[in-house]
Amino acid sequence: MSEPEMRPRAEKLDAADELAGMRAQFVLDDTVYLDGNSLGALPRSVPGRVEDAVRRQWGSLRIRSWDESGWWTAPERIGDRIAPLVGAAPGQIVVGDSTSVNVFKAVVGAVRLAGGGSEGPGDGEGHAGRPGPGGRDEVLVDATTFPTDGYIAASAARLTGCTLRPVTPDEVPGALSERTAAVLLNHVDYRTGRLHDLPSLTASIHAAGAISIWDLCHSAGALPVGLDEHGVDLAVGCTYKYLNGGPGSPAYLYVREAHQPRFDSPLPGWNSHADPFGMTPDYTPAPGALRGRVGTPDILSMLALEAALEVWDDVSIDAVRTKSLALTDFFLECVESYVPGGAVESLTPSPHTQRGSQVALRCADAGNVMRRLIDRGVIGDFREPDVLRFGFTPLYVGFGDVERAARVLGEMF
């Protein structure tokens, strides 16, 4: 098929798109922005709220804002706002720190929940997590995952006396054993866009008596996650991709309610204390998700994120998923139509059950191709060594954008 056939189809799909109106809530221009899986576009609700946070809350109220502007409770309040997007009941998510720091909390916390590891003597008296010989001393990590997860998991394993064992998600069921303390997996692979089977993998992990940790960076806000429903133990995610929280906006940590009383954070900062202003020398963790907090929350970035999350007020994540699949289906079809055979190869699985909200195309000279695409107003990104990544944010990407992106890509060859 060709342009005269694909363009009218795009128009028809856009006309029927029930999320089409959402685009007006974002600041966009005449480029096709397919990099929302790296940095989401700016929601129109954000600038005014940030200005208020700076000028009035900080500038005029100053220290009073910790109470009066709700700064102190922002991590859990904003966590509760993210919760429905990832299928979590309130009281299980706190926002703060980077994804990497939250991965560290989660992996160390998971080893301790599993009664695993062999932390050295010292200040551990009275804590859980000092197993006898033959205990759980292995952490499995998705070897294909975003590298920081592997680096941080290696550090967490080293510090808890565990061995880190890199595996692919497909290998997880076979690698699980009575030695497995925790398994860290990425819900959607950052490179290929492959969606992993969270319900089934979580069930396997539980059958082996281990603790599951899911990294939701590339799925939250793009598809239903179902943390509570599928029994996920711990999860982390960033907020600057499909949640549009802004550059480096704070990440979040989910601790399943049933685990909260035993969740033993390796970063027990004063913000996670049961009585933070008691300033007592002894540490007593706060109840609930609050024990995932660490230090003073980064208020300007937090409040930008809170404003950004308002766009979700009237949006169902199921509708987002439906549109996401339609967008990636249509993109793959347009690529097939416009791009000369053999010039690109999709790394993203075809089955919907295995696809996130991005398409990764392998292509010769991909770095240069992406630079030329960007010059032509089609913004994706390049990942070493030969991958073009295109992210599809259903809230602001339309089918006309998809058709144009594929058409311009076809003109590169």
Place this chain on the structure above:
Amino acid sequence: MSEPEMRPRAEKLDAADELAGMRAQFVLDDTVYLDGNSLGALPRSVPGRVEDAVRRQWGSLRIRSWDESGWWTAPERIGDRIAPLVGAAPGQIVVGDSTSVNVFKAVVGAVRLAGGGSEGPGDGEGHAGRPGPGGRDEVLVDATTFPTDGYIAASAARLTGCTLRPVTPDEVPGALSERTAAVLLNHVDYRTGRLHDLPSLTASIHAAGAISIWDLCHSAGALPVGLDEHGVDLAVGCTYKYLNGGPGSPAYLYVREAHQPRFDSPLPGWNSHADPFGMTPDYTPAPGALRGRVGTPDILSMLALEAALEVWDDVSIDAVRTKSLALTDFFLECVESYVPGGAVESLTPSPHTQRGSQVALRCADAGNVMRRLIDRGVIGDFREPDVLRFGFTPLYVGFGDVERAARVLGEMF
């Protein structure tokens, strides 16, 4: 002495104050803001810069800003801007994460630099820090310090197989031994405002073969620190007090240049990798201070901080210290004049060599007294159980403010 005598003195001191003009660079009102040791006032340079970061850098340039707006290099660039304020040459400070998270990096990093601890088996192959028996297995922490330092140091000790030993700073020289791996001290006590003797304590720590870590939260921006000059090994600090970076603005980590090649962070996120966009499964730390980075930097808060630091362009930290001591001296004198004998008792040492930039007064019913002071436009804060804290930020507090604060305090009794 009384009001007719103190007010003209305040006027005279204000007239002679070479930093008096700095006040115009901050957003202030007709209150006396003596809480800059908790949250610094808003510098006028900040709102426009934050607006530009949101609307243009994020809103229009989006992902391109990681390069074009200098987002990626912000942690080390802003670190270099803080460096002269704490007596550090460039290339030793990175900004990011909370103070608590940086304390964790520093304490674990220090134990490893000392060749101490007994981390379990696992992924530690090839790393330093696996001592034989009889090695350095003790971490000393200032028992009077801000509690988060103690909580986090306890966690770091537990994870590295060390014992945490709380001591007062005065007890440190006597407590040091060949078992000491690291010592974490607060430069200025958050509660009493006592300044500890950094040069002498650092020398004692070194004489014992241990690693020094200084928490500069209550000294940076208020007095000279001299990190390089005094041979400090590692340091951390927040930026929202005397550096006026905004609520929860990112903290920083100083790693002395000589230690950088062996600094082995417990939080080796992808931002600290030698080739972060290589996305390789193996971790290779970046050279220099960059290995103190962790995850994606929190850009909006970072850029607010960067703008806030511009006020220091033409200010010498020695001039700030001179004014700070004059302010606290004058405050103590005014309190003596205005407050009925016995109503308050200063917890802050009299000798200049032992005083930070705050005055802490013990007082009956201090919580209520502080509420009434705030109602009268004198903003300090209350710390359990009976302490009124008054912070003096030399950049925007004048001698007239000091006189008024003491006078209103006197009217409380």
